[in-house]
Amino acid sequence: MKDRGSVLVVGDIHMPFEEPGYLDFCRGIYTRCKCTKVILIGDMVDNHAISYHEHDPDGWSPADEMKEVDKHLKPWFKAFPEVFLTRGRHDALVDRKGKTVGLPRRCFKSYRDIWNLPKSWVDGFSFEFDGVRYQHGDGYSGDLAHIKAAYNNRQSTVIGHIHHLAATAYIANEKDCVLAMAVGCGIHKRSYAFAYGKDFKKKPIVSAGVVTDKGKYCQVFKMDL
Numbered sequence: 001m002k003d004r005g006s007v008l009v010v011g012d013i014h015m016p017f018e019e020p021g022y023l024d025f026c027r028g029i030y031t032r033c034k035c036t037k038v039i040l041i042g043d044m045v046d047n048h049a050i051s052y053h054e055h056d057p058d059g060w061s062p063a064d065e066m067k068e069v070d071k072h073l074k075p076w077f078k079a080f081p082e083v084f085l086t087r088g089r090h091d092a093l094v095d096r097k098g099k100t101v102g103l104p105r106r107c108f109k110s111y112r113d114i115w116n117l118p119k120s121w122v123d124g125f126s127f128e129f130d131g132v133r134y135q136h137g138d139g140y141s142g143d144l145a146h147i148k149a150a151y152n153n154r155q156s157t158v159i160g161h162i163h164h165l166a167a168t169a170y171i172a173n174e175k176d177c178v179l180a181m182a183v184g185c186g187i188h189k190r191s192y193a194f195a196y197g198k199d200f201k202k203k204p205i206v207s208a209g210v211v212t213d214k215g216k217y218c219q220v221f222k223m224d225l
Helices: 022-032 062-079 095-100 143-151 192-197
Strands: 007-010 037-040 083-086 121-126 126-129 130-134 157-159 167-172 177-183 207-212 218-223
Touching: 007 022, 007 177, 022 062, 022 207, 083 126, 083 130, 121 143, 143 157, 143 167, 143 177, 167 207, 167 218, 177 207, 177 218
Parallel strands: 007 037, 037 083, 083 121, 130 157, 157 177
Antiparallel strands: 007 207, 126 130, 167 177, 207 218
């Protein structure tokens, strides 16, 4: 079977507040599209209990939330033994909180040690494969965020970050044609961690993306809820 260089791009999961069945959905897309690479586009964990949002007083404590994340991570480790993980703002909350209170970096575990990531899971702030840049999308907002990111990078770009945005676009000039994709998210919008969005007019789209033919084409797949 010819390798089409297909890449599965998993949306923001925000464990342990992900949509039930999202892992099975992503695994199905991986098989259906004959993907050979998996990218988690950021905000793998939510860290609600230590976030800068208002906390639900009836929710998990920071320690209990982390224990719950550990449970949710195990099936992901099993389903996808090799992953490239881009880190988002929620993933960085431990470091951000440390800076807020003035603690140096040596006081904290590394991100991968906190979550016991397998050695075959590579974490970073962005990755590039077949000319396509994969990044979380910090700093972008609005319905054209994926297009803005591709323009700024001057290359094909895939982002997450914006929960209501699941879209693709192609941008061409006399020199070349690049793709832009926002992959939506994997969150369970009725979780207490997302209570802040209950009055938002634009609701999260639970979905994932695939880049095929070694960076030439892209598609978003929406999960039926």
